[in-house]
Amino acid sequence: MNAVIVSVVVMLVLSVLRINVVFSLAIGALAGGLTAGMTLDETLISFVGGLGDGAEVALSYGMLGGLAIAISKTGISELLVSSILKLVKREGEAQKASLAKALVFIVILLMAVFSQNLIPIHIAFIPLLIPPIIKILNLMAVDRRLIACILAFGLITPYMSLPFGFGLVYQGIVANNITDAGLAITKSDVYGPMLIPAVGMIVGLIIAFVVFRKPRQYKDVEVEAVIEVTISKKNIIFTIIALLAAVIVQIPAIVPTTSGAMFLGALVGIMTLYITGVLKWKDADQVLTDGMRLMAFIGLVMIASSGFAQVVTDTGHVNGLVNAATNLLGDNKGLAVLIMLLIGLLIDMGIGSSFATIPIIAAIFVPISLEFGLSTAAIITLIGTAGALGDAGSPASDSTLGPTAGLNVDGQHDHIRDTCIPTFLIFNIPLIVFGWSAVMFFS
Template identity: 55%
Template sequence: MNAVVVAVIVMLLLSLLRVNVVFSLITGALIGGAIGGLGIDGTIEAFTEGVGGGANVALSYAMLGGFAVAISSTGLPNALVEFVLKYVGKQGDTRAKKLSRALIIFFILLMACFSQNLIPIHIAFIPLLIPPLLKILNELQVDRRLVATVLTFGLVTPYMLLPVGFGQIFHEIIASNITASGLKVEMHQIPTAMLFPASGMVVGLLIAVFFSYRKPRTYNKPIVPVTLEGNKGYSVKGIIWSVVAIIAALAAQIWTESMVFGALAGIVVLYASKSISWNEADRLLTDGMRMMAFIGFVMIAASGFAKVMSETGDVEQLVKQAASAIGGNQVLGALLMLIVGLLVTLGIGSSFSTIPIIATIYVPLALELGFSPMATIVLVGTAGALGDAGSPASDSTLGPTSGLNVDGQHNHIWDSCVPTFLHFNIPVILIGWLAAIML
């Protein structure tokens, strides 16, 4: 039995049973490593070696959490809440509430999309934007599963489709790996091909917005997020320095290509401007790091999980087994390639890392089965992107959870992973499969 399949299934089952995601990843890695022939000692050694790869991401999220709490202490979130509340309909004003709900959801969607291309900060905006909005979302009785779905759509679809920001990196990975595997493709072909799986994301979003989560949902706990703790008001000076700090953080992140130094730059501005007092700075930053600690530990465990799967050699074996099972059938071949891509990305948690793994086998196989160059791009790109939405170890689900669960009323698996998996991966597989067959 293939170690990767077993490890991913174990990890997903434990997560669905509400076992902690970190524990699920470690258990899945141990079982997968043992089945893959590494033995217990070899599995532990590979996992230990792999966790170092997640340290930078974990530190980045800890720093972002500290920066988010420092920003909130200046009063910017309170100002945002008061501003938005002015436009929220009064109790019983159904039309105004519906309009307010639509505007807030649209605003969140825009911010998520911009974070991948226009302002490439990835999930850094979530701990700043979402916690202060929870009070408003609760008043409007917005289902947080809808917000998680909207955020994940904005974090995934732009890089799939648009060749700018993170999308440029993703498209370059697709083009370079397909070319290196024997089929020369040009960058301008990628957006056209990826339009098909991206349309599947749009279908999933529309279903979530207009059908799945349109009914009101009540959250009972009072909203006292950690980012607002102890903050009684705001001043014009505090707001101005908050904006300066955010700009400094963005500029430093783009310049250094590091979220760690971006967050550090923002914190330094707040220190230097005395927007946060020296006496409270340590407590604020510690609270922020604690808020993002869950994401950090999941990413560390996911890095160890991915290393174990890589060491078994069963990722490549899984792709080869799928290839041998196809038997020249183009329809079956396209479906199996997409399903294997989904499994790999669900385990690794990164579509960017999945493309190099699958392209070396998928491209020769696609050529042998008679797929056109455009269909081959669809297969490789879709197989790589599948699973990013829905994976317990993906930034695209961990980011939304970090913002929506600050009051403990949003479960990572059942409220972020399962809704995004169902709404996005299913239509993306179907549309990607049909596109590959018809092109």
């Protein structure tokens, strides 16, 4: 039996059974290594040897968590939310329901998008933004499934398509793992091809506005969400400067870094906050510790997935899988691409992380793609899209867990029925269609 298939199936089954993803990856790697005839010692050496490949990403996530906590301590996010609430309530009192509703949608979308690049705090903004406006959403009879879709779009599309913040991390993972699998590329090569699949996400968002446009009634349950802001103009100005600095140092044309750009951006942002006095030096250790704790699990998953990918490669069974795939599919390139996209969807649904999916699929998909004669741009699009598929809809993904945590604050929003299933159907279908079309176009 092919060791690659065994390792992936074991990992997926354990993940579906809600076994911790890190343990699932480790056990899956061991199962694959032993199936390939490797000794336990050889398998462990291979797994541990691959862990270092995820170190840069894990460290970047730790620093990014530190920046998120630092930003939260400045009070700027609370001030933003408070201003939004005042605008929405004023529009509501003026009985301009459509304008108020549009304003809510735009603000939620922009906050979700900015959380991935401009203000890279990931899902940390959701508990600040969503609970305070639940009552307003109820008054306007907004279907919360639409809000879940808006949040999922904003959390996923930017890292797929924009080379800043989490996008730089994701595109770096794609570039590094494709290179490790035998096709040398750079981070800058990833940006362009991934714009087409991102259009599929836009189409999905438009569909969400159509499908969930009808009013939906919720019980008016009192939610405690009082926001009090005490912040100086100086803090606002220096925080904005810190955020701009964090983004600017990630632009290759300005600071030509070959690796660690996300880490550098987070570091510059944090240091700017300290140097300007927005945050005190005595708080540095606590801020970084809290930030690392915030992103620790994601970082561990990244590291474990790199070890998993190394074992998969070292089994030597990837070539066998490639040959079997080519023999089975013949010269049917379109079907091969579709199957690989669906495999990526299945893996991401199981482990709940697009970033951790890339090392797993790249080691398998790149050789198969080269065998079918796909171009470099087509392979980048295939790997990038296959990695992102399933992030919307996975019960274990931050892109679904975050929205549910905010929308279910009054117990009226089910994680599976109201977040996972709607986002899965709304986004993954158009993403497959546009991803597949883009791969075939570039091939």
